[in-house]
Each structure stands twice: as C-alpha cells, then as structure tokens.
Amino acid sequence: MAAAIFALLAVAAPADASAGVSGGTTFAPGSVCTTLAPESASGAALARDPARWDCRRSAWPIDGSQASFVRLDMAGSTPVPGEVLITRLTRFAAMRLTVIGTDGSSVTREIRPEDLSFSSTSWTMRMPLPRLSGASHKPVAAYVLEVTGPRHKGLLSDARIMPPPSEAAVSRDELVLAALCGLMFMPLALNFAIYRVLRQPFALWHALGVFAMLLQTAVASGIVNRFASLSLNQLCLLSSLSWSLIIIGGARFFDNLLEPGMLGKRQKMLLTATIPWVLFWAVYYNVASGVLLPSVATVYYASFLPFIFLLGWTMATAALRGSRTVWFQIVGWAPLMTMGVVRITSMLGATNTPMGLMGIQHFSIAFEVLVTTLGAADRFMAIKDQRDRAITQARILESLAERDPLTGLYNRRGFEERYTRLVLDGFDTMAVLDLDHFKQINDTRGHATGDTVLRAVAVALMPDEDTVAVRLGGEEFLLLLRGRNGAERAERRRQAIPTRIAAEVPMLDRPVTASMGMVTAAPPMRFTDLYRTCDRLLYEAKAAGRNRTESTTFAAPASLASDPEPAPDPTVVNLH
Numbered sequence: 001m002a003a004a005i006f007a008l009l010a011v012a013a014p015a016d017a018s019a020g021v022s023g024g025t026t027f028a029p030g031s032v033c034t035t036l037a038p039e040s041a042s043g044a045a046l047a048r049d050p051a052r053w054d055c056r057r058s059a060w061p062i063d064g065s066q067a068s069f070v071r072l073d074m075a076g077s078t079p080v081p082g083e084v085l086i087t088r089l090t091r092f093a094a095m096r097l098t099v100i101g102t103d104g105s106s107v108t109r110e111i112r113p114e115d116l117s118f119s120s121t122s123w124t125m126r127m128p129l130p131r132l133s134g135a136s137h138k139p140v141a142a143y144v145l146e147v148t149g150p151r152h153k154g155l156l157s158d159a160r161i162m163p164p165p166s167e168a169a170v171s172r173d174e175l176v177l178a179a180l181c182g183l184m185f186m187p188l189a190l191n192f193a194i195y196r197v198l199r200q201p202f203a204l205w206h207a208l209g210v211f212a213m214l215l216q217t218a219v220a221s222g223i224v225n226r227f228a229s230l231s232l233n234q235l236c237l238l239s240s241l242s243w244s245l246i247i248i249g250g251a252r253f254f255d256n257l258l259e260p261g262m263l264g265k266r267q268k269m270l271l272t273a274t275i276p277w278v279l280f281w282a283v284y285y286n287v288a289s290g291v292l293l294p295s296v297a298t299v300y301y302a303s304f305l306p307f308i309f310l311l312g313w314t315m316a317t318a319a320l321r322g323s324r325t326v327w328f329q330i331v332g333w334a335p336l337m338t339m340g341v342v343r344i345t346s347m348l349g350a351t352n353t354p355m356g357l358m359g360i361q362h363f364s365i366a367f368e369v370l371v372t373t374l375g376a377a378d379r380f381m382a383i384k385d386q387r388d389r390a391i392t393q394a395r396i397l398e399s400l401a402e403r404d405p406l407t408g409l410y411n412r413r414g415f416e417e418r419y420t421r422l423v424l425d426g427f428d429t430m431a432v433l434d435l436d437h438f439k440q441i442n443d444t445r446g447h448a449t450g451d452t453v454l455r456a457v458a459v460a461l462m463p464d465e466d467t468v469a470v471r472l473g474g475e476e477f478l479l480l481l482r483g484r485n486g487a488e489r490a491e492r493r494r495q496a497i498p499t500r501i502a503a504e505v506p507m508l509d510r511p512v513t514a515s516m517g518m519v520t521a522a523p524p525m526r527f528t529d530l531y532r533t534c535d536r537l538l539y540e541a542k543a544a545g546r547n548r549t550e551s552t553t554f555a556a557p558a559s560l561a562s563d564p565e566p567a568p569d570p571t572v573v574n575l576h
Helices: 002-011 043-047 172-183 185-198 201-220 232-257 265-287 290-302 305-320 326-347 357-402 412-424 438-445 447-461 486-504 527-543
Strands: 032-037 067-073 084-088 094-101 106-110 124-128 140-148 160-162 429-435 467-473 476-481 514-520 549-553
Touching: 043 067, 043 094, 043 106, 043 140, 084 140, 172 185, 172 201, 172 357, 185 201, 185 357, 201 232, 201 357, 232 265, 232 305, 232 326, 232 357, 265 290, 265 305, 290 326, 305 326, 326 357, 357 412, 412 467, 412 476, 429 447, 429 486, 429 527, 438 447, 447 467, 447 476, 447 486, 476 486, 486 514, 486 549, 514 527, 527 549
Parallel strands: 514 549
Antiparallel strands: 032 067, 067 140, 084 124, 084 160, 094 106, 094 140, 429 476, 429 514, 467 476
C-alpha cells in the first residue's frame, strides 16, 4: 500500500512552474495566473497589471473577505466555435467571467445557476463564455474568472477553456460508469438476502456502505446527470453525504463482521465514535463561511485521516490475532485508502492531484465493494456453518432428551411436551400397553434378551403420521392415534407384538403377549387424566387374564382446562 501511495504521489506532483512567472511586466503565453481582490474590483482592470498576479500554478488563494481571480491567457491558441469554460464542480457564492480582447476591450458576464451545465462523465461543470462586441472573430487575449466564496481550490486550479463536449450520444466512458454502478446493485441484494437468513447486523451496515459508494460513484462521475436534473448545491451535498455514509457503514460493518475477540474495547469504541465525527465535519464543510472559508476544504479532507489510520490500525490488530475475515477488508480497502491519502495530501499542499485520478477512485470503490462483498459472503458461510452445527447438535441433544435410547420411540417427557398440540391436531384415541410376564424374560434370559424384546415391540407398534408410539418406562408403552379406525389400528398393533417378538427372538419358549387399556373419542383433556383412565383399564385387562384389551368411549366433549375426568360411557368393550 505504501508503494502505491508513493507512485500516485509521483503522478500527482506539482506542475512545473516554468509556465509563468510572478510579478513580471507581461503575461507568458498560455499562462494561468491568480490573485485576490475585493469583489468590486474589475477583472479587466486587474489584468492590466501583471505585477499583482501569481503565475506559478502552485498557489490558488481563497479568502472569505475577497474574491479569487484566475486569468487564463489565450495568446497563441486557436479559437473553436462554442468554446466553454470547464472547471471542477464546486459550490461558490458568486461568479463572473470576463473576456478581454487583444485591443483592450472587455465584456463581463454574470454566471447564474441556470448558466451551469454538469458533465455526465466527470466531476466538472461548464459555463458559456462572454463574447466581445463587434466582429464575431475578434481576437481574445485572455479570460478572467472571478469567484466569490469558492469552497474548494479545484474550482480555480482546474479552470480551462475547452471545446464544447458532445454529450448527445452515450459515450464509452458513460457505459463503463453505468456498468460500475450496476455492478454495485448485486451486493446490495446479497446483503439483504444474508440479513434475511442470519439476521446479522453486518449485512445491513455493508448494504449502507455499498449504497453510499454507489451514490458517490453516480454523483462524482457525473452519470447521475444523465437521469436527473440536480442543482449545484444538491450535487455537492450528495457527494459529502455519501462520503459520510461510506465511513459510517464501513466502520460499523468492519466492527460487526470480524470474528469475536479480534478487536479491543478501545478500538471498538473508536470505530463507533467515527459516526458523530464524520457527521460533524460534513456539516462543517457545507455551512462554514467567512474567515473559515479558506481552510474549510483542507480541514474537511484532513478529518478523514483519523479514520484511515484507525482502519489501518484495527486491520493490523485483527490480522495479527489470526482473523481470516480481515484479509478481505485489507485487500478491498487498500486502493481506496491509497486514493484517500493522495487526495488529502493534495489538499494539504503536498501535491497537485489531477482530476484524472477521479477515474481511479471510481474503480477503487467498485473494487472495494466487490472484495468486501466476498468477505461478507465468506463470513456468512462461516456463521451459517456454525449455526447449522449448533442446530444439529441441539437437535441431537433434544432427541436424546425426548427419545428412548433403546427403542427410538418418544419417552414420556418428549411425548408430554407435544401432547397438547397432538390433541388439537385430532389425536383422540389413547392406548396404554404392558407386556405380560416380561420380568420372567429378564430373569431367565438376561437383560440383553429383554432389550431385544423391547426393540421388537417398538417395531410392532409402527408409529406413523396418524400414530404416535411412546415407551413410558420398563415394559410399558403408549399409543396415541387419530382417525375413525384408531381403535382397530391400536388393536392390530397389540396383536402383532407376539409375532414380531418371535421373529426377532426365536429362542423364547413361549409367546410374549401384551395387555392394553384404551380410551377412544376422548375430548381434549389433561394428559395425566386421560392416562389415568387408560391405566385403570389396563389393569382391568391384566386382572381379566392378560393378552386382551379393555376400552371405553367418552360420550361428551369437554375443554382442555375443564373437569379433568368426564363421565365415560358405562359400556366397556372387550376386544380380545
């Protein structure tokens, strides 16, 4: 990054002073000279005194109490029909343009807001030239630009007489700029998609930063002028606002994006403090006047230096602490930070940055958006992977907590958590089963054989979307069913138990049967109350000789919170 800064500083080195002299008796052909004078002074009168002009092209004076004058010498130049004055797009209080003929005649024109036209390919504005009276081709000696209250020295240093641009047709530069702007719309959509999935704030902060960079590129490149008729004040305000949003979005995005523990508390606090910092200086730049005017642009540009240093410091810290994500930020921000340093040093007087570097700025912004978006996507995948693993682990733990590890059926805890929802979904038949003489199997064949028998019972109970099977504990099981034939399906499952056990455990000397207590057409009621009824019927089946079912049907519904045990139908059906 340092090498890139030095290379750009070399490109932006001050122009050769040999183009003009200071304090001479004549103006050098093609010279550009400046001076300060009261606003009431005449540009033509000032031009008659070469001694008071500075023609070194290194000083562009601005004074809140005087007007700034720029003399553009036209000696030796060939006039082109329709020529205009083009300069950097900058706010000012008032502007006049004077044309001086070789015969000493002059005409002054007041430049009004409606006289300004804005380029669609650069951060420049143009205005018509005044015309000398008399012959249409009277030779021009010089033009004098008088500006009151310029907010940036570039308005003076970049002033030049140029042929009129042809902007009727879309140029190649405009297509490139439009492509750069279009490229930034995709990261915007991606950020909102990331936020929708993960609800991570870094996605919204990055979206803000991308939007601000899109706005800055559209405004500073001039492409916005193809689609909207904005005033000088509106364009300048949008430009300064977009830079503020770029810093705010970038700082908050960087803070929220990095892995935990990559930054210290002081660094996080300073990143947050950039919000009021940049907003204050943006307001200062747009409203300061009077004695503050000469330094307003310099101070505003210098206010970006603390952010650049802070960003570099935090990036270095995160990289040393092993952050993977920060490298996307380092690569993405390096060109833009380099451009920032060059432009700031230019405003501080170390260099004279040409307008051509604005094109590099646009590509630097697009590069930053692309690389940091890749970083956001990489972080998204990392967070999503962590979240998915956590969800999988939680589901495994939840499954272990609610499932019986031996049979894979719901245990009592897992079933009771779902009971109310199942009842509301129409499950109204409950059956409680208990294996007959199961203790003898454990005593004579061992617990391993007993476990095999229990697993075979789980297979025979065949849980499906209309049947929930539960192991309550030991050799006791529960079925909860829905549908008109719930009782018949429960009975078929009970009768399938001996066959399934015989197939799985062929060494047993007798069939293993089950007794069952069942309630059908049960109204919504508490689990413990319905279970109590089924359990009572189960023991009646045991007392009646085992290997059978005792069931009852409720005659009337009741609410879930009502009397826990509505009166059952007195008819008890033996399904054995």
